[in-house]
Amino acid sequence: MTETLDINITQTSKSKLPETDLQNPTFGSVYADHMFIADYAEGEWKDLRIVPYGNLSISPANTTLHYASTIFEGLKANRAENGDVLVFRADANARRMQKSAVRMCMPEVPTELFMSGMTELLKLDREWVPTAPGTALYVRPFQLAMDPYIGIRPSSTYQFLIITGPVGGYYSEPVKVKIETHYTRAAQGGTGFAKTGGNYAAALKPAVDAQKEGFNQLIWTDAKTHEYVEESGTMNLMFVINDTLVTAPTGDTILNGITRDSIIQLAKDKGMAVEERPIKVTEVLEAIENGSMQEAFGAGTAATVAPIKLIHHDGTDYNLPSVDGWKHSKEFLDTLNKIKTGQIEDPHGWIMRI
Numbered sequence: 001m002t003e004t005l006d007i008n009i010t011q012t013s014k015s016k017l018p019e020t021d022l023q024n025p026t027f028g029s030v031y032a033d034h035m036f037i038a039d040y041a042e043g044e045w046k047d048l049r050i051v052p053y054g055n056l057s058i059s060p061a062n063t064t065l066h067y068a069s070t071i072f073e074g075l076k077a078n079r080a081e082n083g084d085v086l087v088f089r090a091d092a093n094a095r096r097m098q099k100s101a102v103r104m105c106m107p108e109v110p111t112e113l114f115m116s117g118m119t120e121l122l123k124l125d126r127e128w129v130p131t132a133p134g135t136a137l138y139v140r141p142f143q144l145a146m147d148p149y150i151g152i153r154p155s156s157t158y159q160f161l162i163i164t165g166p167v168g169g170y171y172s173e174p175v176k177v178k179i180e181t182h183y184t185r186a187a188q189g190g191t192g193f194a195k196t197g198g199n200y201a202a203a204l205k206p207a208v209d210a211q212k213e214g215f216n217q218l219i220w221t222d223a224k225t226h227e228y229v230e231e232s233g234t235m236n237l238m239f240v241i242n243d244t245l246v247t248a249p250t251g252d253t254i255l256n257g258i259t260r261d262s263i264i265q266l267a268k269d270k271g272m273a274v275e276e277r278p279i280k281v282t283e284v285l286e287a288i289e290n291g292s293m294q295e296a297f298g299a300g301t302a303a304t305v306a307p308i309k310l311i312h313h314d315g316t317d318y319n320l321p322s323v324d325g326w327k328h329s330k331e332f333l334d335t336l337n338k339i340k341t342g343q344i345e346d347p348h349g350w351i352m353r354i
């Protein structure tokens, strides 16, 4: 770690903001003016800097390009009515990235470095935080191995970067999901809990196949039996059955979602029963059929609260009750939005003001 957190700042000479439609952003296609970079070499993080957003120069032999030595995070910054920029649970993202780093044999980014780099970047690009309902500035911290080396070993050099970009919703309408019982996302002892690129790359073909069949996403099942629902790849899964919030426990194979954790807390706050336990595919389908499944939704930073309107399994479509009547997920989304934009009290200290 560096002794001081001095960050060298080089500002862009021409902001892209005037030509950006800030209030109608699509997810993941527009980036703000600057990015944060720190280098890791000789066992320490150094050369902390903010520079104009731009391409990286890396060796064709860069080990990440060949062996996927990369981890990332995703969080959001919103604007309060008084203009302050509010960041949601960034410290939890810093901790989760450290866990991903340990699993991927990468050096951990200290929380102080993560938070300082993000704070300085957001101060500089604060005008990029959109204000329209449902929009936010998405913050993408990521870390990659930098050694120009073809061979399997931990790298001795890394970069930690943060880029940001204005976003709208990841899903624009309630989603249709297919329960996947052939392909596997993650197995015990694997990397499913880590936010590492390979998990997402390996999930692409099954997801694209499902999209061709008309589904937005998959519900992944456990690798061993395909009898238990796990997560959705872009979000954790939550069900409201008989007024109880039910979600699969996190572990080796399921990402420890920060939105998931926040919703569990909000449910407990309002006295709702919460069950974190293995959920059988048959239980989900039976609950839809017998009417005890009131709501099913995905929870994630990008997806926020994404209602599920249909679940497909083995040739049969199971329709959820009409989203219009959903009470709990709407309340979770509304409360989260209000906390994130400073409209209501933040009882759990989730917000950091920039």
Ligand code: COI
Residues within 6 Å of the ligand: 073, 074, 075, 233, 234, 235, 300, 301, 302, 303
């Ligand atoms: C996030 O929710 O922030 C993610 O990284 C998931 C990805 C689908 C954008």
